[in-house]
Amino acid sequence: MQARVAVLGGGQLGWMLGLAGIPLGCEFTFLDPGAGATAGAVGELIVGALDDVAAALRAATNATVVTYEWEGVPAATARALESGAPVYPPPEALDIAQDRIVEKTKLRDLGIATAPFVAVDSLDDLHAAVDIIGLPSILKTRRGGYDGKGQAVLRDPADVDGAWPRLGAVASILEGFVPFDRELSIVAVRARDGEIRCWPAVENGHRDGILRLTRAPAPGLDDALQERAEAAIRPLLEDLEYVGVCCVELFDLGDVVLANEIAPRVHNSGHWTIEGAETSQFENHLRAILGMPLGSTAPRGPSAMVNCIGAMPDRDAILRIPGAHLHDYAKAARPGRKVGHVTVTAPEPETLEARLRPVIALCDRAVLP
Ligand SMILES: Nc1ncnc2c1ncn2[C@@H]1O[C@H](COP(=O)(O)OP(=O)(O)O)[C@@H](O)[C@H]1O
Numbered sequence: 001m002q003a004r005v006a007v008l009g010g011g012q013l014g015w016m017l018g019l020a021g022i023p024l025g026c027e028f029t030f031l032d033p034g035a036g037a038t039a040g041a042v043g044e045l046i047v048g049a050l051d052d053v054a055a056a057l058r059a060a061t062n063a064t065v066v067t068y069e070w071e072g073v074p075a076a077t078a079r080a081l082e083s084g085a086p087v088y089p090p091p092e093a094l095d096i097a098q099d100r101i102v103e104k105t106k107l108r109d110l111g112i113a114t115a116p117f118v119a120v121d122s123l124d125d126l127h128a129a130v131d132i133i134g135l136p137s138i139l140k141t142r143r144g145g146y147d148g149k150g151q152a153v154l155r156d157p158a159d160v161d162g163a164w165p166r167l168g169a170v171a172s173i174l175e176g177f178v179p180f181d182r183e184l185s186i187v188a189v190r191a192r193d194g195e196i197r198c199w200p201a202v203e204n205g206h207r208d209g210i211l212r213l214t215r216a217p218a219p220g221l222d223d224a225l226q227e228r229a230e231a232a233i234r235p236l237l238e239d240l241e242y243v244g245v246c247c248v249e250l251f252d253l254g255d256v257v258l259a260n261e262i263a264p265r266v267h268n269s270g271h272w273t274i275e276g277a278e279t280s281q282f283e284n285h286l287r288a289i290l291g292m293p294l295g296s297t298a299p300r301g302p303s304a305m306v307n308c309i310g311a312m313p314d315r316d317a318i319l320r321i322p323g324a325h326l327h328d329y330a331k332a333a334r335p336g337r338k339v340g341h342v343t344v345t346a347p348e349p350e351t352l353e354a355r356l357r358p359v360i361a362l363c364d365r366a367v368l369p
């Protein structure tokens with residue numbers, strides 16, 4: 001039986017949902033403002049803004065289930081579709097992920113540790129918040145930030161007055177600056193019947209605020225660290241009666257992890273699962289929202305994912321590297337844009353590192369046309 005999946009957003013995440021869902025018997029409709037949206041290659045594309053409820057209703061016509069691949073989707077759009085078909089993950093997850101104060105408050109209420117934080121609505125508030133949190137600290141806009149945009153690090157008192165107007169003098173959050181050893185993330189899936197499965201925690205490296213490299217599982221991952229990572233996502237999925245894939249970004253401080261951000265969708269740090277795990281995050285997201293049994297989240301071995309940022313690397317040079325898998329989103333090259341990724345798999349960590357080095361070099365060498 002064919003299932004009709006309506007997806008709000010039609011970027012590369014929607015495209016990879018489509019690629020995973022076609023073998024499961026799914027058909028897709030995507031809503032995206034761009035006529036050339038990547039996901040148009042794997043389903044019907046309705047061109048429209050994500051706050052255009054009429055266009056969203058068109059995309060959701062005859063849908064078995066509605067989902068979204070971008071956490072910026074207005075919760076009102078998602079809620080407007082609930083009368084026609086189930087919307088998973090629950091739209092409440094959008095309310096939480098779109099506002100950093102609501103997000104961190106939710107985490108804290110669930111007993112999930114975060115950096116210390118204070119809401120800031122004026123320059124006076126900011127000075128008061130710096131007195132509470134101390135320096136260094138990091139000022140972020142409550143809404144709309146991504147890939148490190150909408151943030152300012154405050155290192156000394158002279159930074160404070162300039163940072164406020166630089167971020168637009170908008171509702172913000174001040175967070176303590178976390179001296180983490182490394183950044184991790186945990187991706188998990190919750191089924192309609194409440195079953196939760198987690199992939200192994202992964203290690204993420206960023207460049208200019210953009211995810212650059214994920215190593216899966218995180219090097220040195222042991223049961224204790226995996227448990228700490230899972231403890232930062234399981235209560236959230238249970239509290240929200242979440243259905244689908246979710247990611248929590250984490251700071252690893254050695255003996256403790258702090259939760260930084262919630263992404264209520266498939267996540268860039270889970271792309272390795274396509275070749276690196278028994279079941280990919282995309283397939284398990286669809287299995288979950290369609291009420292199918294979940295697949296195993298076990299890794300097949302060590303793997304790594306390199307984002308292609310700005311421009312694609314030399315295709316054939318990548319394909320000559322054993323264990324390298326190319327994903328080209330067919331997006332125009334542009335500085336800072338994620339245009340593809342390469343996953344590298346290997347039988348053991350040493351071989352992985354040897355294969356990874358030339359992949360990183362080729363991605364670094366990719367130049368804008
Ligand atoms: N409180 C913090 N302490 C130290 N570094 C931080 C903190 N918050 C964010 N960062 C750094 O900035 C990056 C982007 O911040 P994040 O909150 O994830 O926003 P975005 O939505 O842009 O991904 C993080 O991956 C981390 O490297």
Ligand SMILES: [Mg+2]
Binds near residue numbers: 147249261
């Ligand atoms: Mg982040």
